[in-house]
Amino acid sequence: MDIPPFPDDAPTIPIARISYAALLAGDTVESQKVLTACTTDGFFYLDMTENASGQELLDDAGQLHSLSKGLFDAPVDEKMRYLNDRGKSLFGYKPTGAVAKDHLHNITSSRTYPPEMTTSQPLCRSFTQNAHVCAQVIMRTLARQLHLEDEDTFARRADFKAPSGDHLRLTKKSLNPKDNDGHTIGLASHTDFGLVTVLFNWLGGLQIQSLQPENAGQWCFVKPLPGHAIINLGDAMVKFTNGTLKSAKHRVVPAPGLQATVDRYSVVYFSRPADEAIMEVLPPFLGDGTVQIGGKLGEEGKRYTTREWMVRRLVQMGH
Ligand SMILES: O=C(O)CCC(=O)C(=O)O
Numbered sequence: 404m405d406i407p408p409f410p411d412d413a414p415t416i417p418i419a420r421i422s423y424a425a426l427l428a429g430d431t432v433e434s435q436k437v438l439t440a441c442t443t444d445g446f447f448y449l450d451m452t453e454n455a456s457g458q459e460l461l462d463d464a465g466q467l468h469s470l471s472k473g474l475f476d477a478p479v480d481e482k483m484r485y486l487n488d489r490g491k492s493l494f495g496y497k498p499t500g501a502v503a504k505d506h507l508h509n510i511t512s513s514r515t516y517p518p519e520m521t522t523s524q525p526l527c528r529s530f531t532q533n534a535h536v537c538a539q540v541i542m543r544t545l546a547r548q549l550h551l552e553d554e555d556t557f558a559r560r561a562d563f564k565a566p567s568g569d570h571l572r573l574t575k576k577s578l579n580p581k582d583n584d585g586h587t588i589g590l591a592s593h594t595d596f597g598l599v600t601v602l603f604n605w606l607g608g609l610q611i612q613s614l615q616p617e618n619a620g621q622w623c624f625v626k627p628l629p630g631h632a633i634i635n636l637g638d639a640m641v642k643f644t645n646g647t648l649k650s651a652k653h654r655v656v657p658a659p660g661l662q663a664t665v666d667r668y669s670v671v672y673f674s675r676p677a678d679e680a681i682m683e684v685l686p687p688f689l690g691d692g693t694v695q696i697g698g699k700l701g702e703e704g705k706r707y708t709t710r711e712w713m714v715r716r717l718v719q720m721g722h
């Protein structure tokens with residue numbers, strides 16, 4: 404891939420670098436790094452190059468990157484045929500496109516996707532399957548590190564075969580010279596809603612807020628690292644653990660330096676609890692019974708299923 408270099412002088416955050424192969428092997432030092440990352444920055448790099456399923460995920464992400472270029476280059480009226488049903492569904496075309504795990508794997512009935520997407524179904528299936536496994540490996544690692552009796556406490560709530568809001572999202576952001584003014588935000592500050600997000604991008608632009616004393620609170624870039632995915636947790640993990648784990652705020656701004664002159668794509672898998680899973684603090688985190696974190700909905704006292712909760716979050720975010 405021919406992309407301009409990430410500039411040396413752009414402020415970056417040195418998030419942890421963790422080996423996927425080591426997590427799969429149950430390495431305790433690497434596993435501890437996951438828990439530390441998920442209680443501090445909320446983001447970490449996962450090295451995908453040392454094991455077969457990681458490498459496959461990396462290769463599939465590269466192919467989806469190429470596929471994205473074709474999909475987004477289609478004329479607008481062609482793309483509008485696959486328009487997302489705003490406010491009702493996550494899937495279909497909008498300036499960002501998304502494909503449901505459930506549609507790809509015949510878990511629920513599908514919708515119309517562009518022909519390129521249909522012919523690439525094996526690729527999308529393989530990517531979503533491997534990304535789901537990766538998300539569950541992170542969830543099991545966290546459960547073990549938190550000394551939960553059941554290491555599937557989180558992962559079980561993300562049963563692959565159960566209908567859920569899990570999806571693959573392909574995004575493209577084109578250069579708009581007037582955006583490159585140092586102020587424009589491509590994707591406003593937000594936290595992801597779900598369990599674990601597995602992100603691949605090739606250009607800078609993603610930012611999180613620094614925790615380093617010398618520049619605390621400053622938005623700094625998460626510089627893309629070849630061969631690595633970027634992993635972060637969503638609000639469902641915060642809710643389940645009563646605030647023990649963190650879903651960090653992040654945003655996307657134009658890529659720094661010369662990188663701003665080329666189109667920016669990202670390939671993301673969002674894992675979420677199954678639609679029917681109850682969004683509540685799990686017993687090991689109840690402590691003296693005080694719910695620390697009510698989510699962002701002021702929902703104290705009401706039990707929502709994940710589907711209800713996600714719909715409310717979508718409305719809240721103006722989707
Ligand atoms: O494009 C990126 O690097 C991040 C995208 C993101 O945060 C999101 O889609 O939720």
Ligand SMILES: [Fe+2]
Nearest residue numbers: 593594595653
């Ligand atoms: Fe996000």
